[in-house]
Amino acid sequence: MPDEKPARLSARNVTVAYGGVVANDDVSLTVGSGEIVGLIGPNGAGKTTFVDAVTGFTEYAGEITLGDTRLDGRAPHLRRRAGLSRTWQSGELFGNLTVAQNVVAALRPGGPAALWRDLFGRRKTGTDELVASTLHAVGLGDLGETTARDLTLGQQKLVGVARALVGNCRLLLLDEPAAGLDSQESLDFAERIRAVARGGPGVLLIDHDMSLILGVCDRIYVMEFGKVIFSGTPEQARKDPAVIAAYLGTPMETTHG
Numbered sequence: 654m655p656d657e658k659p660a661r662l663s664a665r666n667v668t669v670a671y672g673g674v675v676a677n678d679d680v681s682l683t684v685g686s687g688e689i690v691g692l693i694g695p696n697g698a699g700k701t702t703f704v705d706a707v708t709g710f711t712e713y714a715g716e717i718t719l720g721d722t723r724l725d726g727r728a729p730h731l732r733r734r735a736g737l738s739r740t741w742q743s744g745e746l747f748g749n750l751t752v753a754q755n756v757v758a759a760l761r762p763g764g765p766a767a768l769w770r771d772l773f774g775r776r777k778t779g780t781d782e783l784v785a786s787t788l789h790a791v792g793l794g795d796l797g798e799t800t801a802r803d804l805t806l807g808q809q810k811l812v813g814v815a816r817a818l819v820g821n822c823r824l825l826l827l828d829e830p831a832a833g834l835d836s837q838e839s840l841d842f843a844e845r846i847r848a849v850a851r852g853g854p855g856v857l858l859i860d861h862d863m864s865l866i867l868g869v870c871d872r873i874y875v876m877e878f879g880k881v882i883f884s885g886t887p888e889q890a891r892k893d894p895a896v897i898a899a900y901l902g903t904p905m906e907t908t909h910g
């Protein structure tokens with residue numbers, strides 16, 4: 654793991670337009686090192702568009718920095734190299750490979766030959782240790798040799814987090830990571846995310862599961878129609894009339910997204 658101080662994400666005045674639709678309208682948001690920040694809002698509010706802008710998958714106006722590194726104009730793989738990692742809603746594990754091999758595959762985007770060398774070659778130069786420490790960080794330290802398809806859904810999601818974390822991760826973007834989990838699995842997942850954040854990287858968490866968001870996040874942002882309509886602590890959000898009206902229509906404590 655890198656020993657430099659993990660970076661802070663800063664997005665300033667991010668605007669994304671798809672034809673006539675302004676999907677992000679002057680969005681500003683920060684995530685500090687070791688902080689878990691939630692991003693919530695109704696369907697179509699612009700959350701995924703924001704993640705796409707941050708990770709370089711869509712064009713935008715505005716300014717995005719990771720620590721001191723300006724990311725604007727950089728391709729997605731260069732942002733990944735700078736320390737920005739995301740998980741995907743679809744999960745995308747290799748079911749036939751072991752948990753450890755799935756993590757190695759994320760570490761080496763050098764094509765099948767590089768992956769083959771890492772999996773079966775003699776010179777693994779630190780890869781085993783890196784993978785083991787990453788799996789330990791997400792609580793899967795004992796499951797490295799388990800075949801991915803034999804895992805529970807919650808464990809598979811944690812492998813997805815390990816794949817995003819391995820190597821140089823300074824900011825972790827989790828896009829609906831708890832989708833499909835039951836409430837106990839969601840609580841376990843939240844515990845792991847807390848432990849991961851304590852290790853240094855900032856976390857931006859998008860989810861519709863309000864118990865997860867309100868329970869695990871240090872701060873949250875609420876979006877509606879492409880704009881940020883609230884930022885503050887979960888406690889403040891619970892009481893904010895605009896948030897309640899725009900996002901839920903009912904008090905937050907009793908509602909799941």
Ligand SMILES: Nc1ncnc2c1ncn2[C@@H]1O[C@H](COP(=O)(O)OP(=O)(O)OP(=O)(O)O)[C@@H](O)[C@H]1O
Nearest residue numbers: 671674675676694695696697698699700701702703
């Ligand atoms: N590639 C695209 N082309 C045109 N319009 C798009 C595109 N992607 C998103 N949009 C539009 O931008 C707006 C924001 O969509 P986005 O997917 O970012 O919202 P979201 O908050 O992530 O929603 P959900 O919670 O359903 O995932 C919506 O009006 C959507 O229809």
